[in-house]
Every structure is written in C-alpha cells, then in structure tokens.
Amino acid sequence: DAGVTQSPTHLIKTRGQQVTLRCSPKSGHDTVSWYQQALGQGPQFIFQYYEEEERQRGNFPDRFSGHQFPNYSSELNVNALLLGDSALYLCASSLGQGRWGYTFGSGTRLTVV
Amino acid sequence: AQSVTQLGSHVSVSEGALVLLRCNYSSSVPPYLFWYVQYPNQGLQLLLKYTSAATLVKGINGFEAEFKKSETSFHLTKPSAHMSDAAEYFCAVSDRETSGSRLTFGEGTQLTVNP
Numbered sequence: 001d002a003g004v005t006q007s008p009t010h011l012i013k014t015r016g017q018q019v020t021l022r023c024s025p026k027s028g029h030d031t032v033s034w035y036q037q038a039l040g041q042g043p044q045f046i047f048q049y050y051e052e053e054e055r056q057r058g059n060f061p062d063r064f065s066g067h068q069f070p071n072y073s074s075e076l077n078v079n080a081l082l083l084g085d086s087a088l089y090l091c092a093s094s095l096g097q098g099r100w101g102y103t104f105g106s107g108t109r110l111t112v113v
Numbered sequence: 114a115q116s117v118t119q120l121g122s123h124v125s126v127s128e129g130a131l132v133l134l135r136c137n138y139s140s141s142v143p144p145y146l147f148w149y150v151q152y153p154n155q156g157l158q159l160l161l162k163y164t165s166a167a168t169l170v171k172g173i174n175g176f177e178a179e180f181k182k183s184e185t186s187f188h189l190t191k192p193s194a195h196m197s198d199a200a201e202y203f204c205a206v207s208d209r210e211t212s213g214s215r216l217t218f219g220e221g222t223q224l225t226v227n228p
Contacts, residue, residue, distance in 0.1 A: 004156075104156040
C-alpha cells in the first residue's frame with residue numbers, strides 16, 4: 001500500500017518563476033494538506049483541500065494556490081517565486097480532514113536562485 | 114490560537130541513556146497532541162498521538178509520552194537511546210473541536226546520540 005507520494009523530489013527555480021508541486025495521497029485518504037518547512041524550522045501550514053475545495057488556509061500570500069482533483073490528488077502552485085520560498089514542501093494526507101491523524105510524504109525540496 | 118514550545122533545540126545523550134524531549138502547548142480547548150520524527154532529507158513519521166484516551170501514550174520504537182493537563186505538557190521519553198534514534202523530533206498540536214484542524218508544530222529538537 002503506497003503512502004503519500006510527492007513529485008518532484010528536488011527542484012531548482014529562478015526568482016520570479018512559477019512552480020507546481022504534486023501530491024498523491026495515501027490510498028483511502030480524501031484530504032490533502034500542504035506544509036512549508038524552512039531550513040531549521042518546524043513545518044508551517046499552508047492550506048488544506050477536502051472535496052476539491054480549500055477548507056483552511058494558513059498565513060501565506062495569494063501567490064500560493066492549490067487544487068484538488070476528483071481522485072484526491074493535489075497540486076501546490078507558487079507564483080512569482082522569491083528567494084524566501086526555498087524550503088521543503090510537505091504534503092500530508094488524511095481521512096475526514098485529519099481527525100484520525102496525518103500521513104506525510106517525503107517532501108519536495110525547492111531551491112529558488 | 115494554539116502554539117507549541119519545545120524546550121531545547123538540541124539534546125545530546127549517550128547510547129543507552131534516557132531520552133527526554135520536552136514539549137509544552139498552549140490551547141484554549143483540549144487538544145490532540147502528536148510527536149513526529151524526521152530523518153535527514155525525509156518527511157515526517159508519526160511516533161505517537163494523544164487523542165483523549167489514556168494519558169500515557171505508547172508509540173513506535175520504544176517511545177512514549179505523557180499528557181499532563183495541569184502542566185500543559187506532553188514530553189517524549191525513551192528509557193534507552195539507540196544510535197538510530199538520532200533525528201529531529203517535532204511536537205505538534207491540533208484543535209480537536211474543529212473539523213479539518215491543521216497541525217501547529219514546534220520548532221523541533223535535534224537529538225544526537227553519542228556512542
């Protein structure tokens with residue numbers, strides 16, 4: 001049984017560009033949350049998708065947007081990349097919006113140069 | 114707003130010694146509490162969680178944590194450290210009353226195990 005799958009694993013982008021990160025949730029899970037983990041810090045909540053809608057959002061600018069597809073997979077899009085967007089982006093999936101816990105993927109390491 | 118404070122960004126123990134990683138939380142309602150471990154260049158793995166059953170929670174790899182409401186603490190312990198326990202540990206809290214509750218993480222504690 002596959003866990004949470006994220007792609008790509010590593011990515012290098014130039015400041016000002018746009019990036020799309022992808023996440024496939026664990027089998028049986030219907031909710032996807034995205035977290036940003038800067039170097040040496042704890043993960044910070046970006047947003048959560050359930051039933052193809054954004055249900056909650058953390059303190060992140062509108063440059064960060066997402067989407068959830070009918071098969072529950074999700075994308076995170078970041079526009080107008082800044083150097084400060086360099087981080088590990090973690091996807092977490094859950095059943096029923098996380099009441100029973102979250103399963104994390106291994107993350108996408110984004111470097112903005 | 115919920116928050117988590119992990120006391121000690123770095124903890125160093127000898128192999129075989131007791132591991133104690135401290136976590137205090139702030140929440141206006143009884144929370145769910147979690148401990149996650151992160152190995153280098155990897156995602157987060159759940160060690161254990163507290164969801165209002167027994168206050169002493171046993172997790173994987175010999176770790177356990179005790180929920181103490183009076184102290185607003187959820188410290189993580191392991192009786193005997195192993196070299197493979199070297200990693201970063203994160204305490205997290207979520208609001209049990211809110212459907213779709215996000216996880217709020219502490220800053221993490223880097224555990225070093227010395228031979």
